[in-house]
Amino acid sequence: MVSVHLLPSMMPPGALRGGVAVVIDVLRASTTIVHALTHGCAMVIPCAEIDEARRVAAGLPAGTALLGGERHGEPIAGFDLGNSPGDYTTDVCRGKTLVMTTTNGTRALLASLEAETVLVGAFVNFASTVQRLIHEERPVHLVCAGTEGRVSYEDALLAGAFASRFADLEHDLGNDEAEIARGLWERVQETVWAHERHGGRPGEEPPLVRYLKRGAGGRRVVELGLGDDVELAGTLNRTDCQTVVELARDPLRLVASD
Template identity: 40%
Template sequence: MSSTKNIDVFFSAQSFQENELRDKSVVVIDVLRATSTIVTAMMNGAKGVIPVEDMGEASRISQSVDSDNYMLCGEKDGAKIDGYDLGNSPLEYTRETVSGKTLIFNTTNGTKAIKKSLGSATIYIASFLNLSTIVKALSVEKNEIVLLCAGWKGRLALEDMLLAGNIIYNLCDAQLSDEANDGAKVAFGLYEKYSDDIKSVVFQSNHAQRLKDVVGTDDIDYCCQTDITDQLPILHDGIIST
């Protein structure tokens, strides 16, 4: 990538039409918590992650596979779904639990964003946890790039935009082109403003406040870590793997 003018940012899964992604490389971002959880699952040896849009799709897939090798995972409005093996806390996705397993994964925002991206050329899964690996992959990407923030039920999520801005900041060596798209300028500006204290800003975000009431703060602490893994999860034929 020679210029950030080929990068755009969408602030939620409802802020675009699917045809806007055609032939582009999409980076799905859901810091709290879906993409952080997917990256963690892959880091701890999961065979793959099948993102689904809703509980109905998850149920259909789970009924057609060998339950010894598959796990049903996810949340609704932050809380683990009754009957699921795991929720959406990355801390649950330990090596002992997920190694060698394929995870059927259903979340309120993140997996919907992934499913809406299926018409694109490539789908990467990004978090602060694998930031540098994502930046390295995008630095040689030939397609136009869309950073797709999952948001929260159609609304902007500050933590997702901060990660998008961080990615752009690193890609352009802190010098954003005047020709950059508006979305890239907004994300870049947010990151520039708050880069000295990302964790505190994320903790103050609307979605973090909602999560604290449901699951406490340990997940938020974990998801704010940077570069703890070099995993590069990509969607292939409906399954996320590395």
């Protein structure tokens, strides 16, 4: 059974209990977390608040912490990095612990702790995350972070891609939101997959990137001069980002799953 929750606040009480949550914040926390772990971070510690992140980072061994994140799309004063996935290179990440707080994504993660297993989903690691879940017998919940309390187009689109894939594999869709998101993805998937198979004309913007720029979140990132972030987030099954990201506990941290 696969259900979609278009915002953390829209999850019924107890809905995630005993299931698997896939937390989605395409622009940009999910994509950045995948990049950070792929490029050498030992773990990512999600925090809800800026002061909490600073305290956690200060408690780590000297030289091992990276402070990263954003508020309202913009970098946080005094932090090492913002929320641009391309900034999380191997040279920056190798052996470090990323302590991260974002407006939407890390809060969605922390709202999903009731689930038995919590994964992080992005377009860049879509195929590997599907493969991780393909034989899952527990209920799967696709939890969209949204944008400051509002449903986001890009998160719903990725949730729809997951829902469509699982429906193709004869998993039941568990709520109307899953059907809505599936329909959203299926309106665009032929164009997206054709580009993935055959490529486009030289200089042509990939269709998935164009779709991500349609929503308020994508427009906001572009307005901030961070269009490259949308291009990275809109790279489906990026070959160097096939990392399955899972939340480990005691202490709470995101790690690359074996």
